[in-house]
Amino acid sequence: xxxxxxxxxxxxxxxxxxxxxxxxxxxxxxxxxxxxxxxxxxxxxxxxxxxxxxxxxxxxxxxxxxxxxxxxxxxxxxxxxxxxxxxxxxxxxxxxxxxxxxxxxxxxxxx
Amino acid sequence: xxxxxxxxxxxxxxxxxxxxxxxxxxxxxxxxxxxxxxxxxxxxxxxxxxxxxxxxxxxxxxxxxxxxxxxxxxxxxxxxxxxxxxxxxxxxxxxxxxxxxxxxxxxxxxxxxx
Numbered sequence: 045x046x047x048x049x050x051x052x053x054x055x056x057x058x059x060x061x062x063x064x065x066x067x068x069x070x071x072x073x074x075x076x077x078x079x080x081x082x083x084x085x086x087x088x089x090x091x092x093x094x095x096x097x098x099x100x101x102x103x104x105x106x107x108x109x110x111x112x113x114x115x116x117x118x119x120x121x122x123x124x125x126x127x128x129x130x131x132x133x134x135x136x137x138x139x140x141x142x143x144x145x146x147x148x149x150x151x152x153x154x155x
Numbered sequence: 156x157x158x159x160x161x162x163x164x165x166x167x168x169x170x171x172x173x174x175x176x177x178x179x180x181x182x183x184x185x186x187x188x189x190x191x192x193x194x195x196x197x198x199x200x201x202x203x204x205x206x207x208x209x210x211x212x213x214x215x216x217x218x219x220x221x222x223x224x225x226x227x228x229x230x231x232x233x234x235x236x237x238x239x240x241x242x243x244x245x246x247x248x249x250x251x252x253x254x255x256x257x258x259x260x261x262x263x264x265x266x267x268x269x
Contacts, residue, residue, distance in 0.1 A: 052195070076256045087159070087246055087260030088198070132198065136256050142188070142211060143256065147197035 050146030
């Protein structure tokens with residue numbers, strides 16, 4: 045079983061839609077949960093990170109972690125065409141450990 | 156300030172040749188990471204440097220791959236006797252050492268082995 049699973053999509057939504065992106069992970073030892081965004085032909089950039097279960101909000105983005113289910117989510121409200129990118133979840137056992145990335149979900153927001 | 160830079164941005168090489176990929180991390184970042192990104196495979200961890208030492212080389216796919224970092228700054232990833240399956244985007248990232256979840260990525264080197 046892979047350490048982290050992510051549906052690669054692709055996901056296509058109309059502008060203004062609420063987008064839900066999800067990952068599952070296998071090992072309860074993971075404590076840090078990140079979402080990176082990658083535009084075409086660019087390197088990934090960190091969007092959000094969370095340490096514990098619960099929600100974390102930043103503007104139109106909300107990251108949610110459910111450790112009991114080993115499930116992490118990223119919600120995008122009022123999606124914009126500029127949100128079109130690949131979204132990668134990443135997990136880590138601690139602040140000084142390597143990251144394990146999901147395969148990424150390709151999102152297209154249509155105007 | 157300047158971000159992570161990588162060179163070359165694109166590299167086409169013949170099977171069997173050696174290639175060197177370069178990464179310049181953000182100034183002051185002590186940790187440096189190399190990843191490989193293939194279509195449909197996501198980001199695959201290769202190697203991690205803390206300063207000039209590499210405590211985790213677990214991701215290097217074969218002994219044809221090696222990396223070094225000098226002066227706690229620039230790093231090179233060398234692939235010897237390249238194979239077609241080495242074709243991928245090689246990404247470098249840096250972080251402030253202990254804060255490894257906040258990694259800053261370069262634009263990558265797109266390697267094509269013909």
